[in-house]
Amino acid sequence: MHEPFFLRGTLLYSSSPDTIEILDDGWLLCRDGKAAGVFRSRPERFAGLDVLDYTGKLIIPGMTDLHVHAPQFSFRGLGMDLELLDWLNTYTFPEESKYEDLSYAEAAYESFVTRLTRSTTTRACIFATLHLPATLLLMQKLEDAGLSTYVGKVNMNRNCPGYLREISTNQAIRDTERWVVESRERFSHTKPILTPRFIPSCTDDLMYALSRLRAKYDLPVQSHLSENLGEIEWVKELCPRSKFYGDAYDQFGMFGGGYPCIMAHCVHSNDAEQELMLRRGVYIAHSPESNMNLASGVAPVNQFIDRGLHVGLATDVAGGSHESMLRAMMHAIQASKLRWRLLDQSVRPLSFERAFYLATMGGGQFFGKVGSFLDGYELDAVVLDDAGLEHPQPLSARARLERMVYLADERNIAAKFVSGRKVL
């Protein structure tokens, strides 16, 4: 490992959902890729260490995008006029089919990884497509960029067009197993995650076979849950024995418990579903912009936190239009206010503190001790430079951070570290 070093600057990090620790002109010790202490001044005993001096800038934990579709990056900001199921058939499936062509995948994934690298995201849980070669290409690019990610080759074998469908369950499982083995051999911080698209696009036997594969290789799982009302009705028809959508995954053995599992959206999860997610330790990937753009609704994210559910934030590109987790924080706060005003005053709007927690520590936990500068956390850090956002008077560090959520773009990301590695 590298020598220990200091990051110097204005430090802001969550220590709980409701608390942002703030240290103006602080010193953050990085040792073995981990946060090893936050200091008001450099301790005498560390006088000899290197210092990366970002005085005047904000240093925050790297953010975790808990749900994003790499192949959809190419049509972000387009086709925002449909609900989920029509949107999939009209825009998404035709686009994803193009990733059979590796030269198309090369151009599109290069663009995605480049933008992701320039963002505040240090960790991500990513859907690829069903195509094995393109998925490995994406993983190679992510590995080279130095980000820490889970990537899923998508599984789907029904209710999707012939041009984007796995031919048989056997073929799907053979491909998936090959992909798991090869990616584990090739990559160190880019890991495979089992990715059945969602119940409607996977037959029962595919789900059971994936569940066996999951156990064989001790894999985590990601999928979609209770995003859209039409989708939920459809799942009831497809899995008549399930008590609710999440129960369908659970019956297939694909809903967490002894292994990590992420479900994106959970906009319409009822109490029983939330209860089961709590018991199974399922992570919710809250995707507020996507849920607005596809007119799905707004998940009661404050309720999730209050109930002790695992929940993080997600861009869900291309349901969401942008890779920026800062923008995802903005949308999370805004959507929660409309949910409160228009639907249900029993769940308060999301505070800035909680939005920051979701983007950093909430989702980061899926990767272990990630998303804070508390001792022992992975040293994922982002340096924000807000000097270009002129202001006629001094601002507190908290105010500067809040402003970044609404105003920052990639020009404000001055440096980025993943487990102590400088990746930008």
Next chain:
Amino acid sequence: MHEPFFLRGTLLYSSSPDTIEILDDGWLLCRDGKAAGVFRSRPERFAGLDVLDYTGKLIIPGMTDLHVHAPQFSFRGLGMDLELLDWLNTYTFPEESKYEDLSYAEAAYESFVTRLTRSTTTRACIFATLHLPATLLLMQKLEDAGLSTYVGKVNMNRNCPGYLREISTNQAIRDTERWVVESRERFSHTKPILTPRFIPSCTDDLMYALSRLRAKYDLPVQSHLSENLGEIEWVKELCPRSKFYGDAYDQFGMFGGGYPCIMAHCVHSNDAEQELMLRRGVYIAHSPESNMNLASGVAPVNQFIDRGLHVGLATDVAGGSHESMLRAMMHAIQASKLRWRLLDQSVRPLSFERAFYLATMGGGQFFGKVGSFLDGYELDAVVLDDAGLEHPQPLSARARLERMVYLADERNIAAKFVSGRKVL
């Protein structure tokens, strides 16, 4: 006037709320500051005219921000945790009081006008503060920037802190009259608009006196209406004879009819209020991001359009966080989808076409024939350069424009014209 000239590029402009005219590689003739024809190729008879060649770029009408607070620009993206009335007292009034200091105003307004100039906005209806010198300073900056705007010295003499209150009705009227006369003498495309802050901050006698001043100088009016439920209740108490909020303005003779009038928000306007706005020709400044950030709700903007009300789009900085009208379009579409999903399925989500219409032609009408490239419209134009947003395949002009709404920032604004004057 200047010689006629052509703008060449991909032209997109509304001809109605539901129609975007699109001409790939078109020629737009500008004569006497007005659009004088759109052509597929340069007509022979105009062979000698200058051509500003933006081939490959998108050329759209300039956008009208129908409601924005210049002094609040300095705290955009801050203090997003309160509803309207607390927000005013906690953040807004203290900030606005600083504009008594001309050196503060100089720095803050310079920042606002610079950013506005770099945006897609060519026209705006702007609130200043109650301070006369700072308001004239702002107007001078806007005049110099070449934008076409209405600016209001704010009137407020009750329910606001002593440090931000006009001392007496007589003094308020004297100041306002001086400001009207001086600004009319000094500026050609920066015009005064009467600006009572809103009913709660203006006594009855101030409102009546403003109404007389309005008639004497034939002034337009701008204010706020039915933004927040607490505010509406308060107006009921303050004006017990009014049938609804808008009726209170109407009883003071400050609700349009024979003169132009803009009311911002109208989130909670009931049928009677909408009916009166229709009869009086009142313009609604739809401010979706602000209405999210302050948890006010979502105005039924499609209903406004269907009923034939005048409606345009607004950023409402600093209720809104950003000066970008493209972002305001995004928020308008997103908010309308949540309104549809969470509150009222009788009002459909806003289409992309309608959002574009609101940002250009809808609000532009307040300035006359503004916001389109139809013959005779003022030549307000913005050139969008999306080359930096790489895409793995060709996109239609409409798709490129849609994408700009979600992804563009000031780097994508390549040039801007107001009434044929190049201002960027």
